[in-house]
Amino acid sequence: MTARKAHQALHRDLERVLVSQQAITRRIRLLGKEISQTYGDREITVVAIINGAILFTADLLRQIASPIRLDCIRVSSYLHETSSLGPPRILDTMRIDLENRDVLLIDDILDTGKTLSAVVEVIRKLKPASLRTCVLLDKKGRREVEFEADFVGFRIPDRFVVGYGLDFAERYRNLPCIGILKPDLQNPPEWA
């Protein structure tokens, strides 16, 4: 099966496309410029939250002109649910030093704010020179903890989305666009 056919099959599971592949590409180019202007020649220590931020990080870093060091952190995920249960846990932490570094924390989506605020708390303890956050998507209406990201790709409505790194039960991450998953494919159904 070709990639095109595979994507068409995944597309059929979407109620609608929210952010097209072209829109993602265009926005990431601008975000890269904005970030490059913010840091200039200073080295950025990027910490990406996996798995969700993998695709976004890979594309964004190639649009940043500043020197970069990269590491990842793994935080407990939704697994087979579309809403998180309990506080996020750090499952696998960074290996590189962050002390006195300019840290840029990247995630796929800012939703309740719990994940980013928990990771920010962990990173602050490591005494970085600066700490900024960047998310591809922001569901502002869903915030439970006060949190604003420094760099935001798109503000989106309060719907469960998949694609471009975002998953449902580890699937759909390879969709090149971002879309709303059909309600009957979601679990639990109250997210419909």
Ligand code: 5GP
């Ligand atoms: P928060 O802790 O802000 O509620 O949620 C952040 C995490 O929840 C993200 O890293 C992402 O993994 C997950 N998440 C939140 N909303 C969505 C969504 O609409 N779709 C998917 N696939 N994941 C989401």
Ligand code: MG
């Ligand atoms: Mg995530």
